[in-house]
Amino acid sequence: MSTTKADLDTSGWVDNYSDILYNYAITRVNDHELSKDLVQDTFVSALKGLASFKGESSVKTWLFSILKRKIIDHWRKQESRKTKPMSQLGNGEQSGEEKAMQKQNENSFSEIEVNYDNMELRDAIMGCIQDLPEKWKGIIIDKLVEEKKSEEVCKEHDITPSNLWVIVHRAKVQLRECLSAKWLNT
Structure with a gap:
């Protein structure tokens, strides 16, 4: 489905898409405020990237793809916050145990993304x-x-x-x- 000039009228995006984007986000993150923030970030990113939008898909599809990336980025940040060893803040060198832990954390994120x-x-x-x-x-x-x-x-x-x-x-x-x-x- 290609996009028409009328679809690119951004003034109706919030009215037309915010509810469906919010419902999608809330089922993925289970946090009302975070879901609202993710939807808002989606609209901001879409407005910033409007010039690069080729119109090969519908605006709705494009917004969903942006929101999906925002959700994945959120989970990626959550995973990295939980697993950074304090010693990484020091001299920049990692012990064998720290390297193994980092590898395990990367695998954990891969599992989260696959499960998602x-x-x-x-x-x-x-x-x-x-x-x-x-x-x-x-x-x-x-x-x-x-x-x-x-x-x-x-x-x-x-x-x-x-x-x-x-x-x-x-x-x-x-x-x-x-x-x-x-x-x-x-």
Whole structure:
């Protein structure tokens, strides 16, 4: 979706996007004031970077990408505050133990970022499952999320194995399209 000149009218951004950005931020940081600050920082960064905005995505998508970076930066700062040894403030040299601790801290942050992305992906998948036809939702959750055996799913939902295969195939196609639109482009 390309952006029009009207979308670049920044006067409506706060009214149009602040609530949805805030709701996104609060689920990631669980702090109302911090979420408000992150959204405000997102708008400030967007205004500063407006000249570099190419318009290849919607303003909403662009704002979400800025907010995601702000959230990741927040967690990165939190992790580094917790783990800096006091001795690093001294002569600048690190002992073997300090180097090992720093390496462990870097790995911990990588895990946080991966877990954050996994949480985000899980939320996107569950949102896409909710968009499936009503009859398919339970079948897909049982088969793909809970990983039940096909026989068990067929028995619970009173369907044939070939019907299960068709539903799973069609649902996967819809889920792929939904995830491409909602998660990969957000």
